[in-house]
């Protein structure tokens with residue numbers, strides 16, 4: 001059995017190469033060490049993760065745990081079975097820490113309380129109302145229109161903030177927006193993002209088909225974020241992903257977008273804004289400053305409704 005600072009794994013023959021399982025195939029088991037009398041033996045392809053706090057979420061880049069009443073820690077997703085992927089994921093969380101530093105304290109992003117370059121762990125403000133997707137699906141119709149319009153304005157403001165700093169988020173999705181105690185919206189999860197000043201690697205984030213620009217699939221860019229914002233606004237106003245009512249999956253949604261087939265938004269208050277994000281982005285190459293035009297449209301549309 002192999003052991004790392006905060007996880008156990010099934011060792012392989014030292015004369016052999018690592019098995020190279022990618023993290024999507026690795027089983028991560030979360031164990032609270034103080035609650036078990038004996039640590040279990042990991043199976044092949046299993047990582048036994050030793051908890052630092054209360055488990056809040058796991059994504060492609062990290063494990064999020066609440067470690068104190070006001071803080072969470074994002075730990076890069078461990079994968080000792082594929083050392084190069086494990087290094088990459090750590091570097092993505094390091095990039096996320098850099099991006100938070102670049103943005104600085106701002107009402108549209110979670111506060112950062114620390115980053116440890118040795119463990120690559122990022123300590124952030126705990127946002128007690130969790131992510132926007134879970135919140136909207138859980139509270140459904142009880143959410144007022146006014147609250148939804150406020151989120152739409154805050155989401156547009158958040159994307160404009162990133163673009164103005166040359167940051168492409170690359171995974172605009174309601175699970176990557178978080179809600180504070182007063183239900184104000186913050187954009188989070190920059191592990192898949194890209195700085196335009198870094199001419200090197202493309203972003204590691206990749207939006208789901210419901211949020212992805214049909215012609216910018218290979219290399220996410222500003223346009224892709226704006227397209228995703230259109231789908232996000234659609235989700236906030238209707239409580240559904242585009243085409244979700246027709247039980248269309250993410251790849252079928254992508255096919256429909258490719259054929260210029262978009263859900264009808266004519267009955268929606270934010271229909272024009274959504275159209276602008278979807279249709280305009282498929283017709284022009286946006287510059288970062290174009291988010292200002294979207295934000296102006298949002299303000300004009302929602303001025304007397306918030």
Ligand SMILES: Nc1ncnc2c1ncn2[C@@H]1O[C@H](COP(=O)(O)OP(=O)(O)OP(=O)(O)O)[C@@H](O)[C@H]1O
Pocket residue numbers: 056057058059060061062063064072074110124125126127128130131171175176178188189190191192
């Ligand atoms: N500061 C926070 N407060 C409360 N919950 C949080 C916080 N940060 C993250 N979460 C929860 O953990 C989930 C995963 O976080 P995050 O998106 O940062 O991880 P990730 O591995 O980078 O995700 P992805 O798979 O999208 O790349 C979020 O969707 C949210 O539910």
Ligand SMILES: [Mg+2]
Pocket residue numbers: 059175176189
């Ligand atoms: Mg995420």
